Amino acid sequence: MTDVDSIKVHRSAEALRASLRADGYVGWDERLALVPTMGFLHAGHAALIRHAASRKPRVVVSIFVNPLQFGPNEDLERYPRDLEHDLQVCAEAGATDVFYPEVADLTPSDIEIAVEPGRLANRLCGLTRPGHFRGVCTIVNKLFNIVEPSLAVFGWKDAQQQIILRKMVKDLNIPLTIEGVEIVREADGLALSSRNTYLTAEQRAEAVNLSLGLNEARELAVTEGESDAHQLCDVVCGMIEDNTSGVIDYVKCVRLDNLEELDEVEPGNTMIAAAVRFGTTRLIDNVRF
Numbered sequence: 001m002t003d004v005d006s007i008k009v010h011r012s013a014e015a016l017r018a019s020l021r022a023d024g025y026v027g028w029d030e031r032l033a034l035v036p037t038m039g040f041l042h043a044g045h046a047a048l049i050r051h052a053a054s055r056k057p058r059v060v061v062s063i064f065v066n067p068l069q070f071g072p073n074e075d076l077e078r079y080p081r082d083l084e085h086d087l088q089v090c091a092e093a094g095a096t097d098v099f100y101p102e103v104a105d106l107t108p109s110d111i112e113i114a115v116e117p118g119r120l121a122n123r124l125c126g127l128t129r130p131g132h133f134r135g136v137c138t139i140v141n142k143l144f145n146i147v148e149p150s151l152a153v154f155g156w157k158d159a160q161q162q163i164i165l166r167k168m169v170k171d172l173n174i175p176l177t178i179e180g181v182e183i184v185r186e187a188d189g190l191a192l193s194s195r196n197t198y199l200t201a202e203q204r205a206e207a208v209n210l211s212l213g214l215n216e217a218r219e220l221a222v223t224e225g226e227s228d229a230h231q232l233c234d235v236v237c238g239m240i241e242d243n244t245s246g247v248i249d250y251v252k253c254v255r256l257d258n259l260e261e262l263d264e265v266e267p268g269n270t271m272i273a274a275a276v277r278f279g280t281t282r283l284i285d286n287v288r289f
Ligand code: PAF
Pocket: 036, 037, 038, 064, 066, 069, 136, 139, 140, 158, 161
């Protein structure tokens, strides 16, 4: 077990910045990486932290359940939290600092200005989660401004989020690079997610069909040359409808660079993304090829 005492935990933006400045870190420092998270860390987050640590000597992990990105009927209150375990994951994966601010510190009740994510946010998850990506962009922009890293690391499981954040960095001239890390999966293929803990045993058993369907569609496209995007989506839908009680939110084949829907697969720039509700738990996953 790695000693969690080796990690510096900062409870405010001022404390974090003071610590970085005291150690000689300047704004947007070449030696500094940020891994933004909402906590309840699992092996997927550990992969993000390990990636950051392989690239930069100082790695800040932010842990903040961001109220701005939850809709009124979503799971903000019941979102799982476990700081002690999170610190252990951070230490083992090579983080040097944890930024764990108070809710009122980052999102005071009088907050008014937001980052408007534009058209990319009107697709896929944006259709059923209005305001979600606005909340993500606003908080991530704040985290960028507080930490001022030269590298930020995000997972490909939230592919739409990463694509929107890359656009934000470009459009707002934020002087850092975003790097994406591949989805980490359970042995049977289910993508790791903090929300998997909500699933009943039965739902958990069914949920694997999401990744099975996506994999089968990718195989059909890559090894058998199926290029009809609608056929590929049908394969995923069939797998879910035939084997689960899950309710499909969407299954879509889109261009990876702008999330526009495809009729024909575009090799190297295609993503099939899906969101399925199992009871009240909404799972997302994707394949890219
Ligand atoms: O992916 C997440 O956990 C969150 O959306 C993020 C990027 C930490 C912003 O709150």
